[in-house]
Amino acid sequence: MKTVRGKSFSGQRLVLDGKCFIECHFANCTLVAEGNGLFEMQDCKIEEDCRFAVEGxxxxxxxxxxxxxxxxxxxxxxxxxxxxxxxxxxxxxxxxxxx
Incomplete structure (x- = not known):
């Protein structure tokens, strides 16, 4: 699993599959689970303007x-x-x- 640590994302479409997000910040993003792998989020801040989508x-x-x-x-x-x-x-x- 690929680790993504301490990054800020804004206005992006992010495929979550196969990633471990640690201490990341998401604002106005579309978080996408495609079902091709597990993902983890640890101590992340997800703003209320984010969206979650399931695809594939x-x-x-x-x-x-x-x-x-x-x-x-x-x-x-x-x-x-x-x-x-x-x-x-x-x-x-x-x-x-x-x-």
Missing amino acids: PGQVLLHMLKLMLHSGGWMARVADNVLHTVRLPPKTKAPPAGA
Whole structure:
């Protein structure tokens, strides 16, 4: 994962996939998750005028979940279970041995 540290972004479209943003500032930006990789944000400031967009494979997945939720029956239950799992807190990584 590529680390981006201490940068300020303004008026830009930024693809988040595969990046770890640390202590960055975002103003009037479009933050894009394409679903091609994970991203992290640590101690970043994101102004209220920023937007979040999901594109590419991530957008396809969200659309599929929406269709499943509204189809009823078994498919709706599966989609609801997926969303329930997403709402759970992330599992923390164990510290390296000897740390």
